[in-house]
Amino acid sequence: MTTVTRRLASVDALRALTMLLMIFVNDLVSLKDVPSWLEHAGDTEDRMGLADVVFPAFLFIVGLSIPFAIANREAKGYSRKSTLIHILVRSLALLVMGIYNVNYENYVKEGALIPQYWWLLLATVAFFLVWLDYPRDMKKNKKHAFQWTGILLLVLLALVYKGRDHGNIIWMRPHWYGILGLIGWCYLICACLYLWTRGRQPVLWLSFFFFIGLCIADSAKMLVVLKPIRNFFWIVGSGSLPSLTMGGVLVAILYRRGVEKGKTVQTLGILLAFAVLATVAGFGLRPYWGISKLRSTPAWILICMGISIASFVFLAWLMDLKGRKDWYRLIRPAGTSTLTCYLLPNIHFAIYHLMGPRWRLPENLRTDGVGLVKSILYAFLIVALTGWLEKKKLRLSI
Numbered sequence: 001m002t003t004v005t006r007r008l009a010s011v012d013a014l015r016a017l018t019m020l021l022m023i024f025v026n027d028l029v030s031l032k033d034v035p036s037w038l039e040h041a042g043d044t045e046d047r048m049g050l051a052d053v054v055f056p057a058f059l060f061i062v063g064l065s066i067p068f069a070i071a072n073r074e075a076k077g078y079s080r081k082s083t084l085i086h087i088l089v090r091s092l093a094l095l096v097m098g099i100y101n102v103n104y105e106n107y108v109k110e111g112a113l114i115p116q117y118w119w120l121l122l123a124t125v126a127f128f129l130v131w132l133d134y135p136r137d138m139k140k141n142k143k144h145a146f147q148w149t150g151i152l153l154l155v156l157l158a159l160v161y162k163g164r165d166h167g168n169i170i171w172m173r174p175h176w177y178g179i180l181g182l183i184g185w186c187y188l189i190c191a192c193l194y195l196w197t198r199g200r201q202p203v204l205w206l207s208f209f210f211f212i213g214l215c216i217a218d219s220a221k222m223l224v225v226l227k228p229i230r231n232f233f234w235i236v237g238s239g240s241l242p243s244l245t246m247g248g249v250l251v252a253i254l255y256r257r258g259v260e261k262g263k264t265v266q267t268l269g270i271l272l273a274f275a276v277l278a279t280v281a282g283f284g285l286r287p288y289w290g291i292s293k294l295r296s297t298p299a300w301i302l303i304c305m306g307i308s309i310a311s312f313v314f315l316a317w318l319m320d321l322k323g324r325k326d327w328y329r330l331i332r333p334a335g336t337s338t339l340t341c342y343l344l345p346n347i348h349f350a351i352y353h354l355m356g357p358r359w360r361l362p363e364n365l366r367t368d369g370v371g372l373v374k375s376i377l378y379a380f381l382i383v384a385l386t387g388w389l390e391k392k393k394l395r396l397s398i
Helices: 009-030 051-075 080-105 116-131 140-159 178-197 201-219 224-230 236-260 264-289 298-321 326-336 338-354 368-391
Strands: 163-165 168-170
Touching: 009 051, 009 298, 009 326, 009 338, 009 368, 051 080, 051 178, 051 236, 051 298, 080 116, 080 140, 080 178, 116 140, 116 338, 178 201, 178 236, 201 236, 201 264, 201 298, 236 264, 236 298, 264 298, 326 338, 326 368, 338 368
Parallel strands: none
Antiparallel strands: 163 168
């Protein structure tokens, strides 16, 4: 029997592909005449574009990584208390970064002490100072000096912050936590559940169905009576988002145990059936509330889960079973230094706008097929830059 605690190439590859797509779809806002099937669907539309599949795939991958990461810590001798602290610290870091990124979007441009793009640039630099994966041989005093500089910079940026909400000037607030914050909440909930249950499937399956049920009940307007407490205590996304992460946890458990028993092919077949079942259930629920990311409908959740599971099954068969990993080298940094890869466009975006309009690409390079090629090349460039920084030992690690 083989115990699977090492990093799986299939998980890293799925994470890298998802990160590459995330950079690509995020860059589509710089283009004109983008095909609707690539963009987010509108709030009232019953459909989803490619952009609507990327974030749920990432939440699924977060869950997929949890059992392997915790098993790795156990193999290295870390206590459950130490692992819990690790989970709490990681979650807090993601929440902090998410809240800062969201507040940038509501920043008051006129009359602010620090211009909006300088605020974003300095906040991102502060993230690197605080959460950089510093070399082990670096002196602690030097490392702490960098980290405290980052913390103080974040405090200063918070003190000078001014935002706008419905015409009123406000200070920093969570709003919707941002992509990183939502990932942080889902990771916190599902990692703590996994740690508490020690990976026991019955409770985790119950949790999964509870999250799905909560999402269905919320979509059906059955939880209106709970509205008074929602601002103080609620499960993020009304259970929709954690269900994706918990789905990833369950797939990882099933896959790991199948590999340990020498039944990899059979397990992949079971997981593929799980993907088909989730997709069919999603389309079965579509007539009730439609497919919508913005409304977090059950159909959107289940269809995206089916796509994510099927993608993992294919990559596990290709890479873990068949050993075909060479194609992945080009995008590997997006799977191993994912947070760095996600934040680099913030730095580029801020510098790009600080340099002024004369540096913007001509409109004909941002339209139709030429524009799409530009966004694809941009995504690969960010991944390549992430890889270069990784070689220089400059990567975020939380």
